[in-house]
Amino acid sequence: MKTGDSSLDSVSFFAHGANVPERNTGCYIAPMRIIETIDENSLGTLSTITISSSNSEHPPSDSFENLLEWIKDKLPYDYYTICKSIKVCSSLISYNRAFDYRKYVEKLGKQWPRNFILLGDAMCTFNQQFGQGMTHARRQAKELGKIFEENSYLLKDISHMYNSRASLITDGCWISSTASDWQTATLKVIKTDQNGETKTYQRDETINKHQLQISLFIQFMQWYTFWIVKCASKSGKLSTEFIQVVNQLKHPLILFKPSTVLTVCYAALTNYFDLSKKYLLTRNFSIETSSIS
Numbered sequence: 001m002k003t004g005d006s007s008l009d010s011v012s013f014f015a016h017g018a019n020v021p022e023r024n025t026g027c028y029i030a031p032m033r034i035i036e037t038i039d040e041n042s043l044g045t046l047s048t049i050t051i052s053s054s055n056s057e058h059p060p061s062d063s064f065e066n067l068l069e070w071i072k073d074k075l076p077y078d079y080y081t082i083c084k085s086i087k088v089c090s091s092l093i094s095y096n097r098a099f100d101y102r103k104y105v106e107k108l109g110k111q112w113p114r115n116f117i118l119l120g121d122a123m124c125t126f127n128q129q130f131g132q133g134m135t136h137a138r139r140q141a142k143e144l145g146k147i148f149e150e151n152s153y154l155l156k157d158i159s160h161m162y163n164s165r166a167s168l169i170t171d172g173c174w175i176s177s178t179a180s181d182w183q184t185a186t187l188k189v190i191k192t193d194q195n196g197e198t199k200t201y202q203r204d205e206t207i208n209k210h211q212l213q214i215s216l217f218i219q220f221m222q223w224y225t226f227w228i229v230k231c232a233s234k235s236g237k238l239s240t241e242f243i244q245v246v247n248q249l250k251h252p253l254i255l256f257k258p259s260t261v262l263t264v265c266y267a268a269l270t271n272y273f274d275l276s277k278k279y280l281l282t283r284n285f286s287i288e289t290s291s292i293s
Contacts, residue, residue, distance in 0.1 A: 013239035016076060017229040024057040025074045028229075029082065030243055042087075049083065052129050054184055061094035100178050101125040106167035107194070112160045117144065124170045126177040135248045136173050140166045172245075172252045179221040182214050227264045228255055238263070 014029040028050045035046050051059050051067075057074065060066040072080040102124040105112060120137025143165050147153065153161055181187065189201040232239040238260065244250040254260075 013233060013236075013243065014079065014082065015229040015233040015239075015242075016079060017226050024054045025059075026052045027071070027075050027079050028052075029079075030246075046089070047086075049086075050129060058096060059094075061092045064088055064092065067092065095128055098127040098129065098181060098184075099125065100127055100174070100181060102170065102174060104167070105163040106160075108160070108163070110157075110160050112163055114156045114159055117159055117162050117166075119144070119166075123166060124174060126173055127181055129180070130173070130177055130246060132173045132177070132246075132248065136169065139169050139248060143169060173248070175221060176225070176246075176252070179218050179225060182218050183222060223268075224264060227268045228260070231260075231263050231267050235263075 013031065014027070016027045029047055030050075032046045032048055035044055037044050051071070053059060059070045059074070068080065068084055071083050103118060103122075105118060105123060119140050121133060123140070124136070126132050126136070144162050147158055147162055147165070185203060187203050190198060191201070192198045228238070228242065232242040241250065241254050241260075245252050245255055
């Protein structure tokens with residue numbers, strides 16, 4: 001429904017990304033399809049609203065009224081304005097246990113059992129907040145169909161051939177999901193090598209486990225994702241590309257075009273210098289005040 005604020009009603013995609021641990025909550029409002037309506041107060045858009053949270057700052061799911069109060073307290077006021085004007089078409093769906101699980105089947109090569117494949121969640125499970133599971137499984141099934149249609153391989157070779165192709169489909173989803181989860185304060189990582197040896201890494205100083213370290217690549221992905229979400233909320237073209245990548249309609253590399261990278265870097269640098277300027281002004285004011293005193 002219309003909010004009465006033309007600056008909000010004219011935008012179809014909204015994104016307020018979490019930046020853990022400084023900001024543990026986020027919200028994404030993305031259009032799904034246009035609907036026919038005779039209601040003059042309706043925008044004619046069916047959208048999905050996703051609220052993400054980390055480090056125990058979880059939203060209520062018992063009623064939409066309680067959720068609205070939580071949104072009003074935890075998110076920018078524009079999101080409260082939008083959410084209080086919407087017509088809810090489904091029940092609230094929540095989950096508090098997020099996990100990612102992957103079998104690196106491609107590393108076994110031809111040692112993988114013949115005439116045996118893993119598809120979808122059997123190969124890799126993602127954090128549900130991104131809604132990637134069903135599309136991921138469908139893409140893998142489609143790739144398996146292509147291999148049979150090509151009719152270029154012996155039956156005994158199809159399994160490991162499929163594994164190598166399916167893993168490429170998994171990579172993009174896996175990176176986006178795990179980069180987000182690496183920000184969780186209670187993160188736990190369990191790795192099992194080809195020899196069956198298991199190591200557990202956990203962010204909990206009270207537990208004597210292997211030290212958990214985050215790679216520079218994951219840190220970069222977290223930084224880039226945060227800023228590209230902010231840029232997408234102000235650009236129709238970029239928001240469309242972002243939604244296409246999230247829904248696996250486009251390859252993630254589309255978000256790393258030179259023009260997009262420059263836009264992201266410009267936004268980040270502008271924000272940094274604005275904050276630095278405000279800090280210096282505040283510091284000078286404090287020094288002058290101290291001098292006067």
